[in-house]
Amino acid sequence: MTPRELILATIRRSLGVTGTEAPRRLEVATRLASRPKGVVPERGQLPPAERIDLFTRMVEAAAGTVVRAADPVDIPTAVATFLREQNLPLAIRYGDDPLLSGVPWDRAGTLEIRRGASGGSDLAAVSHAFGAVAETGTLVLVSGADNPTTLNFLPDVHIVVVSARDVVSDFETVMARLRGRFGAGAMPRTVNMITGPSRSADIEQTLILGAHGPRKLHVIVVGEP
Amino acid sequence: MTDVGAHAVTSPHFKDNAKAALADASLQNALKFVEVNFAARRREVADKLLEFEALRDSARDIKDHTLAHLDLYLEAYEQRVVAQGGHVHYAVTGEDALAIILDICRKLGARTVTKGKSMVAEEIGLNDFLAAHGIAPIETDLGEYIIQLRHEMPSHIIAPAVHLTKAQIEGDFRRVHTHLPRNRNLVEPTSLLAEARMVLREKFLAADVGITGANFLVAETGSSVIVTNEGNGDLTQTLPKAHIVLASLEKLVPTLEDLSQLLRVLARSATGQEMSVYTTLSTGPRRPDDPDGPDEYHVVLLDNGRSSMLAGAFRDMLRCIRCGACMNHCPIYHAVGGHAYGWVYVGPMGAVLTPSLIGIDKAGHLPNASTFCGRCEEVCPVRIPLPRMMRAWREREFERHLSPATVRAGLSFWSFFAKRPRLYGLATAVAARALGVAGRTRGRFSWLPLASGWTRHRHFPAPQGTTFQAEWKRRLASSSKVAQPSPLGPPP
Numbered sequence A: 001m002t003p004r005e006l007i008l009a010t011i012r013r014s015l016g017v018t019g020t021e022a023p024r025r026l027e028v029a030t031r032l033a034s035r036p037k038g039v040v041p042e043r044g045q046l047p048p049a050e051r052i053d054l055f056t057r058m059v060e061a062a063a064g065t066v067v068r069a070a071d072p073v074d075i076p077t078a079v080a081t082f083l084r085e086q087n088l089p090l091a092i093r094y095g096d097d098p099l100l101s102g103v104p105w106d107r108a109g110t111l112e113i114r115r116g117a118s119g120g121s122d123l124a125a126v127s128h129a130f131g132a133v134a135e136t137g138t139l140v141l142v143s144g145a146d147n148p149t150t151l152n153f154l155p156d157v158h159i160v161v162v163s164a165r166d167v168v169s170d171f172e173t174v175m176a177r178l179r180g181r182f183g184a185g186a187m188p189r190t191v192n193m194i195t196g197p198s199r200s201a202d203i204e205q206t207l208i209l210g211a212h213g214p215r216k217l218h219v220i221v222v223g224e225p
Numbered sequence B: 001m002t003d004v005g006a007h008a009v010t011s012p013h014f015k016d017n018a019k020a021a022l023a024d025a026s027l028q029n030a031l032k033f034v035e036v037n038f039a040a041r042r043r044e045v046a047d048k049l050l051e052f053e054a055l056r057d058s059a060r061d062i063k064d065h066t067l068a069h070l071d072l073y074l075e076a077y078e079q080r081v082v083a084q085g086g087h088v089h090y091a092v093t094g095e096d097a098l099a100i101i102l103d104i105c106r107k108l109g110a111r112t113v114t115k116g117k118s119m120v121a122e123e124i125g126l127n128d129f130l131a132a133h134g135i136a137p138i139e140t141d142l143g144e145y146i147i148q149l150r151h152e153m154p155s156h157i158i159a160p161a162v163h164l165t166k167a168q169i170e171g172d173f174r175r176v177h178t179h180l181p182r183n184r185n186l187v188e189p190t191s192l193l194a195e196a197r198m199v200l201r202e203k204f205l206a207a208d209v210g211i212t213g214a215n216f217l218v219a220e221t222g223s224s225v226i227v228t229n230e231g232n233g234d235l236t237q238t239l240p241k242a243h244i245v246l247a248s249l250e251k252l253v254p255t256l257e258d259l260s261q262l263l264r265v266l267a268r269s270a271t272g273q274e275m276s277v278y279t280t281l282s283t284g285p286r287r288p289d290d291p292d293g294p295d296e297y298h299v300v301l302l303d304n305g306r307s308s309m310l311a312g313a314f315r316d317m318l319r320c321i322r323c324g325a326c327m328n329h330c331p332i333y334h335a336v337g338g339h340a341y342g343w344v345y346v347g348p349m350g351a352v353l354t355p356s357l358i359g360i361d362k363a364g365h366l367p368n369a370s371t372f373c374g375r376c377e378e379v380c381p382v383r384i385p386l387p388r389m390m391r392a393w394r395e396r397e398f399e400r401h402l403s404p405a406t407v408r409a410g411l412s413f414w415s416f417f418a419k420r421p422r423l424y425g426l427a428t429a430v431a432a433r434a435l436g437v438a439g440r441t442r443g444r445f446s447w448l449p450l451a452s453g454w455t456r457h458r459h460f461p462a463p464q465g466t467t468f469q470a471e472w473k474r475r476l477a478s479s480s481k482v483a484q485p486s487p488l489g490p491p492p
Helices: A004-015 A021-034 A048-061 A071-086 A172-184 B010-021 B025-048 B052-068 B072-082 B096-106 B119-124 B126-132 B142-149 B164-176 B189-204 B232-240 B255-270 B315-319 B333-335 B346-357 B375-377 B388-398 B403-420 B422-439 B467-482
Strands: A065-069 A091-094 A112-115 A124-128 A131-133 A138-142 A157-163 A190-194 A215-224 B087-091 B112-115 B136-139 B210-212 B216-218 B225-229 B241-248 B278-282 B296-302
Touching: A004 B072, A004 B087, A021 B072, A021 B255, A048 A065, A048 A071, A048 A215, A065 A071, A071 A091, A071 A157, A071 A215, A131 A172, A138 A157, A138 A172, A172 B255, A190 B315, B010 B333, B025 B255, B025 B333, B052 B072, B052 B087, B052 B255, B052 B315, B072 B087, B072 B296, B072 B403, B087 B096, B096 B119, B096 B126, B096 B210, B096 B241, B096 B296, B112 B126, B112 B189, B112 B232, B119 B126, B119 B241, B119 B296, B136 B142, B142 B164, B142 B189, B142 B333, B164 B189, B189 B232, B189 B315, B210 B232, B216 B255, B315 B346, B333 B346, B346 B375, B403 B422, B422 B467
Parallel strands: A065 A215, A091 A112, A091 A124, A124 A157, A157 A215, B087 B296, B112 B136, B112 B210, B210 B241, B241 B296
Antiparallel strands: A131 A138, A138 A190, A190 B278, B216 B225, B225 B278
């Protein structure tokens, strides 16, 4: 018996089943296909404008910051303003994201732009989130050439752009949208759900921001929901 | 069952461990943080979410359903991992898992391995094993990094270095980071964290293989999920050539919707956060167009006795999502900390799980280290009946004649009387009267024959009247005549 067969056989002996019972197989197949939702908190079930307000409050409660931009053309100014406020050099890195590639970065003045994955030497990165969850102030980012995963973790400051209409009520809605984008049962290499900047409380339970990931998380919500 | 590597099991010495812990002033100071902060934070976020109790039921039901169909969900999960370019390895024992991991590392010519926090890696003694085979393992979670420098085991499942003071950590950093200036300031926790960040950043970038645990495995998509606050797990699994996930079988959940339910109770129960900072789903290796991520993705599924646990009285323990709420609310843990438990899993969850994994003969003291106050079960996000299972272990310990001779003798002495109610009533009445007379002047005893185990640590109060049973009888008789409040309060 291979280790796999041995483990499956022990599980089946413990459960008193053979693994071939049709009702059991049907129950599992049904659950995987129907994906029952369970308990979805009321908290996020709000009209669009209030949902953005809740998202903002929850990000701020997790020590992140949020600004609104009326239109994608305002993203460069919002980014430059934040970098100036933080006394950071006007330099960013982003991937091949169509939204970020299409904005007029020259409006931000002398902004140095690098592209692609980070090797660890960048102070600030800009990503475009796949979505966000109002319930907990959580950003959802997916890996790929558009928004490389290293940008989410290596730079000191992470600036995340999210479209207002992608800010949804709850996790279940984001999961359904992931399925819509990547197909049922399929996922990108990485889905990062990010709630606030990196932190640790491992030394005497003193909470300190900026453990191994970004010290600051700044969110730009673009457009109207 | 696996041999647990270089970290010796000291669970059989729980009593000595506990005594030493109680006398350790800096440990006692550190434990105050746990008792006050963790419990208060959990209460606050739990109260803020209307549906928290309903979510706990939901979380329990999801885990129960998954465990009852674990063979089928494992097959579904494996199929999705493979379909997306990953590899699944099955390990019956800890040794099997170690051999599989070493083999993957050797094929890649790995010399250094970064590690995200993993209790299963502690369970199988992965670090010592890798080091013994010429591969340097580097813990990257701040707490795990600190205890690795000290060659210790975690004292808490989510706050591994909670037993240490910042001065102790400063001492360790100065001892190990000898390439840094001697006169640097490391007084504040912020400067300690900044130094760890800088030192570990180089390690992240240089590592050949990254090993993480998994909080959950999702059957629907073949994803592994890690939940962290620091971001170390993500750097561990993104930067090296290969990502190895080491996870035990019971981490499985069916769907992304089920995952959402469990995530809602995990962080709230663990750290009192609405969500941990980073919840990351990893599925397969990097895709052809991806500019970053690992080239290889391996999942090592560890059984190590869990498939057998599904059969017995301890199946419910496999619902555990390792949040640490039980230890955060445990008066015994608050008093002695994690190391006293003598192995990887501590607190009430450790008291139930450890005997299953290393045997009740070695871990017999742990299920006895409980006052049965029930707080662990009250806060458990998946409603594991921890006190009931500790009681089940005590029964087994007794049945297998593993309890100490004095305990067994005492119990048979007591049971002789307990089985003879008339004699019991007479003997206790005589004893109560005699002790009442003897202790009349001082009202307490500082020494009693055959009870020195009690009186060594506290006084024994002298009985003030008749026995409980006599008083109860009298109360029942009087309350049946006239309904008036008795000195013992209202009848049940």
